[in-house]
Amino acid sequence: MDHDTAATFSAYRSVLKRELVCALGCTEPIAVAYAAALARKVLGAEPTRLLAGCSGNIIKNVKSVTVPNSDGMHGIEAAATLGAVGGNAESALEVLESVTSSDIARTRELAADPAYCTVELVEDVPNLYIDITAEAAGHTARVVIAEHHTDVALVERDGEELYRAGTTQGAPDPADAQAANDLLTIEGILAFADAGALGDAREVLERQLMLNDAISREGLDNPWGAEVGRTLIAHFGESPSVRARARAAAGSDARMNGCPKPVVINCGSGNQGITCALPVLEYAEATGVDRERLLCALAVSDLTAVHLKSYIGSLSAFCGVVCAAAGAGAGIAWMEGCGYDVVAGTIINTIGNVGGIVCDGAKSSCAAKISTAVDAALVGLEMARSGNGFHAGEGLVRGTLEETIASMGYVGRVGMKPTDVEILNIMIGKTDVACC
Incomplete structure (x- = not known):
């Protein structure tokens, strides 16, 4: 491994260790x-x-x-x-x-x-x-x-x-974190997984699986919130695609409604940490892949989500689980042996489908949005695997994957800023929305 590749992989591990931290609620x-x-x-x-x-x-x-x-x-x-x-x-x-x-x-x-x-x-x-x-x-x-x-x-x-901030000697430099994020590309993330270069990031990935699976099981076993996860299982069966949606949604069902179990977050969000992890875990269990491949696939999911979300910022009117679900789809694709073209197609197809889900606050409906976004990612994966997908010039889709990610990020960061303001005005009663 050359020096530049080693430095890039080290930065990827630092991203995982920085993003994948525990949060309660x-x-x-x-x-x-x-x-x-x-x-x-x-x-x-x-x-x-x-x-x-x-x-x-x-x-x-x-x-x-x-x-x-x-x-x-x-x-x-x-x-x-x-x-x-x-x-x-x-x-x-x-x-x-x-x-x-x-x-x-x-x-x-x-x-x-x-x-x-x-x-x-x-x-x-x-x-x-x-x-x-x-x-x-x-x-x-x-x-x-x-x-x-x-x-x-x-x-x-x-x-x-x-x-x-910035005046205390030894304090973390935000520029260092941004520099690590700037090194993220989908090609680089897949190379990182192919090389099995998890190193000391393996521990945080294991913790993400353990804690996020535990809160998902809590959401499936007990009537938290709107019971989106339980509804999916009860009415749509037990196929891996349904269970991937249900397990992710159930974690949010519990978390949004006061469950005291901790989760491992990603991009500052527990819902995104759950969405990155549970669909990948479900498909790993369904196909019987070994633990190391599961962890590498989870790293693909997490890093892809960070890459997409870094264009948008911490909070916006753009629902972050779209980024996380695209990451999960990419992780599943890599885990099942797909190459760059299918992974790229999965992400593009997800963005082209559900890139407009709005964030109108944290609440019970987040679980339903997770289910919808994961479904879009799984459909996007099967489309890409079949050679089908959305093409440049169709909506936000541009000539390359990275250009498409950037266009999605611009809409989330800049284009949806007025939307964010109006959502807040409605929520706090500042805007009186007349019925037609």
Whole structure:
């Protein structure tokens, strides 16, 4: 292996280790709870008042989802208050794992006072932006998280700056992560899998399979949310294609509705981490491939999803499970011995089919969107395997795979920005949509 290839594969492993981290519950309310727990730690006391300034995408994704370990509470107020009362700031996206029944009771008590936690929409900030100010005994603490769910941008106490991203020696450089992402191509990802170059990324892939399979089984065994996964199995049978959709959807059924089991996320999203993993796992079990090939196929799925999503950004009106499902289709194709042309065709066909699914917040219907996106990826794979597909000039499809990915990313990042605003306006009642 030459030096450039070795460096590229090392960067791919770093992407997997950075993206595939554990989270308890939907990552947006968890990020709010994490910021509040950090603010309490800086303050040194339980806050007597909280102010949460959030971007529209945070408000959109927290509004309807159940805060984990909260006994069914919803919303930014509940997430911030529970994080401040009982969150463990050292646990990042598992910040609410150790909350107690007394913490929940205290949160309900505080949340009953509408003046305790005030939420404000902050405009002209990154799509992922959380600004928590905590007050107690004449002191204040402020924590800002921006761009990514655990990226602390600013910490202040009584107006004094304690930390600002990019100014602390030894702090992670976001440019390093972007440089690794910039090396991702579908050809490179397949070469990485062909070489079996997983190295020290193998552990995070194994954890992704274990944890995400566990929450999927929980969603299939018990009536969480809208029961999309259970509905698929009950009415459409047990074929691998149905089970691939159902297992992925069931994980979201449980996760969006407060299941306390942790998941391994990808692209900052548990739903995307689940969607990357469960269809690949189902097809591996159905075809009997060995563990190493399964792990390499999962790496194809995860890295493809990161590659596609990196053109869009953390949060937008473009549903990220489309990227994850395209990744799963690519992983399954590689696992079954297909070459670049079929993998590329699978991704193009998926984008050409469901590239317009909108994100209208985290909630029960995410499971149905996962099922739809995975179905599109599986249909796209069989089309590509048969030599069929969508061609350049048809919609977002361009001359090459990478150009098609870029065009999809542009629509998600730029074209759907006004859509994102209008979705939020409808959700918060700012826009009165008249019936025809």
